[in-house]
Amino acid sequence: MKELFQRALADLAPILQSDSYEKGALLHQENTVSFNVYFVQSGALRSFYYVDGRDVTAHFALEYGVVGAADSIIRRKKSRYNIEVLEDCQVSVLDYQELELFLNQNPGLERLARKLTQMIYMDLVERLEGMTFLSAKDRYEHLTTRYPDITQRVSLGHIASFLGITPETLSRIRGQY
Amino acid sequence: MKELFQRALADLAPILQSDSYEKGALLHQENTVSFNVYFVQSGALRSFYYVDGRDVTAHFALEYGVVGAADSIIRRKKSRYNIEVLEDCQVSVLDYQELELFLNQNPGLERLARKLTQMIYMDLVERLEGMTFLSAKDRYEHLTTRYPDITQRVSLGHIASFLGITPETLSRIRGQY
DNA sequence: CGCCGAGTTGAACTGAATCAAGAAACGTGG
DNA sequence: CCACGTTTCTTGATTCAGTTCAACTCGGCG
Numbered sequence: 225m226k227e228l229f230q231r232a233l234a235d236l237a238p239i240l241q242s243d244s245y246e247k248g249a250l251l252h253q254e255n256t257v258s259f260n261v262y263f264v265q266s267g268a269l270r271s272f273y274y275v276d277g278r279d280v281t282a283h284f285a286l287e288y289g290v291v292g293a294a295d296s297i298i299r300r301k302k303s304r305y306n307i308e309v310l311e312d313c314q315v316s317v318l319d320y321q322e323l324e325l326f327l328n329q330n331p332g333l334e335r336l337a338r339k340l341t342q343m344i345y346m347d348l349v350e351r352l353e354g355m356t357f358l359s360a361k362d363r364y365e366h367l368t369t370r371y372p373d374i375t376q377r378v379s380l381g382h383i384a385s386f387l388g389i390t391p392e393t394l395s396r397i398r399g400q401y
Numbered sequence: 402m403k404e405l406f407q408r409a410l411a412d413l414a415p416i417l418q419s420d421s422y423e424k425g426a427l428l429h430q431e432n433t434v435s436f437n438v439y440f441v442q443s444g445a446l447r448s449f450y451y452v453d454g455r456d457v458t459a460h461f462a463l464e465y466g467v468v469g470a471a472d473s474i475i476r477r478k479k480s481r482y483n484i485e486v487l488e489d490c491q492v493s494v495l496d497y498q499e500l501e502l503f504l505n506q507n508p509g510l511e512r513l514a515r516k517l518t519q520m521i522y523m524d525l526v527e528r529l530e531g532m533t534f535l536s537a538k539d540r541y542e543h544l545t546t547r548y549p550d551i552t553q554r555v556s557l558g559h560i561a562s563f564l565g566i567t568p569e570t571l572s573r574i575r576g577q578y
Numbered sequence: 579c580g581c582c583g584a585g586t587t588g589a590a591c592t593g594a595a596t597c598a599a600g601a602a603a604c605g606t607g608g
Numbered sequence: 609c610c611a612c613g614t615t616t617c618t619t620g621a622t623t624c625a626g627t628t629c630a631a632c633t634c635g636g637c638g
Contacts, residue, residue: 275534298522341515345471345475345522349471357565361625380584389627390627391585392626395587398586569597569617
C-alpha cells in the first residue's frame, strides 16, 4: 500500500492540495456532496455514519491511508458519511472530478488509479469476510495485528463500532489478557 | 446496473467471448490463477471459498451480474475462490489482462471500466454495512428484497453461508411467516 | 476540587450456533 | 416410472457469544 500511496502522491501532485487539520475537525458532513479524497500523510481520520442514533465508524485512515465520502463520489449524491479528524493530521486532498479530467489528459496514470481502487476494494473484501465468520475477539485481534498502535490512537468506542460490537464487549475482550 | 452491464458488453465486444455452461460446472478452482471475469447473461453462478472445511458463498451472480476471482485478478496470484455454475448459464467472458491492453488502446472506455468497478465496490460496501449491524433476519429480508427469486434459484445452504448464518437459522427465519 | 466523558465490571437476557434427529426433494439406475 | 440413496431442509433442545442496562472507576480539565 505504502509504495502505491507514494506513487499516487507523486504522479497526482499537479492536482493535489496539501492541508493540515486539527483533532476534532469535521472534514465532511453527512447529507452534503463531496468529491474530496484525503490521502493521510500523518495523523488519523475516520468516516462514520449514524444507524438509529448510534455513531458507527465505517473506516479508519491512518498514515498511508485514504478516506473520502465514497458514496457521494460514486453516486454523485449527498453522502451518508461524516469524516472526522481523530489526531492532528497532514493530508493531501484530491478532487475526484478533477482526477477524472486529469486522467483524460494523462491516460498513462489510469493504471495507477485502477490499482489504488483495487487495493481499497481488497481491503473491503477482507473486512467483509472477517465480519461474516470471525468472532468479535478474532476481529479485534486481526485489527490490532494490522494496526498495532490503533488502540493507543483512537477511542475504544470507535473501534468497537468499527468491529460491529458494543464498547462493553470490546472492553471484556481486552480485559481477558 | 443493467444499463452499465449492457454498455460494457457492447463496448467490450471485441475482447469478449460468449460461452455457456451447465449447472454444476466449476469455472474456476481455488489455488489456481485466473483473470477471467464472467458477465452473466442468464443463469446463476456463485463464488465460494472454504473456511476450516466449511463452504462459504462469497458472491452470487445472476442476470446482469458479474463474477470472477477478484483476488487473483488484483494480486496476480492464486485465488482462494472457486466459481461454480448453479443454473445452466450463458456468459460473456473477459480476460482482465486483455482488458488492460484494450483500455490502453481505447482510453475512451476507461470511464466505463471505472464505473463498473465502482458499482461493484458500492455493492460490497452495502453488504459490509449489513453485516455489521443488521440481524440475521434483516439481512435475509434485504437479500430477498433485492433478489426476490433468489430463494427459488439457489440452495438455502448457499444463501445461509452468504448471509453468515447457519442453514438451521435460515430455516427458522423462513419458517416464522 | 468536582464534573464529565470514556472505559470497566456485573447480572440478566437474547439471538444465533450447535448437535441431533427426522422429513422432503432429487436424481440416478434398474 | 418407481425405488433407493443422497443431499437439502426442517424442527427441537441446549449452549454460548454478545447485548443490554445499570452501576461504578478513572483520568483529564474547567
